[in-house]
Amino acid sequence: MSMLTPPGMGGKYRITGDRYPRMRRPRNHRRIVFAVIGAATALGLVGWGTLQLIDVFSGGTATRAAGSTECRPVAAPTVSAKPVPQPGEITVNVYNATARSGLAKQTADELKKRGFKVGKVGNAPAAYDKKVKGTGILLGAPDVADGRMKVLGTQLGGASTQADQRKGEDVDLIIGDRFEALAEKKDADQALVALTGPSPTPSGQKKKC
Template structure:
């Protein structure tokens, strides 16, 4: 061989390996994909910490939320004058039933029988008192009379009349103040707000 490829004995021709274009193309694609993933991840992190598109999320929230329901109508509660109360004393203290009946009369209630509690309840009412009446009394009469003496137990029987028994228990000391009873009665008559699920 002649020319620059001639071997003289101490030097060899420097031959280059053919370049592989495929390797460069794959490296370029990989770099683009990596940059794209990094950018997408950065956007996700920004959305997490800033709350994303607030207008869109608010619109979605409104769309998913049902229309608010109207408030429940106010309860039609009986007036104290329309409630006939029988007052019975289940405590060892004498004269308690008459004093309680007189106080309820001042507050507008109609008073029926007054006396000692029947044997089934005499000295067997541990709380401040018990209200006893027909099942229908639970919807109006019991709550209205209960505003005068919080903590009373409620019990129904088979009577057909609309009167209610108030049996004074061993922990009875006094009725609620007229102001507190009036506030409790007002709270009873207010319509209950409709619960919101959103």
């Protein structure tokens, strides 16, 4: 009988061997689960605090990058475009630099029908006579290039623009060798509307995200 068997006990109660049985305490799974959850929560709080610090020093871009949809209202810029003159405000001098006769008067009459004022009509000055190889030249003072020349240019495709030292606001149309006719009226009207039509001016506020 083993020394581990208490006196008076035998049979099925007899303990064999010379070692005491090891008694292990059951593992507490709940404690492990709580520990994991606590660690995850702590890491989340640390990450959130770090993000807030970055957001403070970066002007809020980190929060928006992380998925925030908050937008800040900012004032929209006001656009003020320089008004473009209407055809009735533009005086056009029509000169013929080609060998074809009557071209200046014919073109001047058509421009008058389209609402332009017509000034001088005749042959081109010697500096341009028989020397304009393209469709034509629009000639005027430097300060009328962005207004009157552009409006007249809607009636004549392919014409080049030049500036001289004149003081007035009239514009010269010098007809060149490749000129055939003014642009179709419907096409010229569409180009004129696109050029002289009012541009919407932004107002109020818009949101910046």
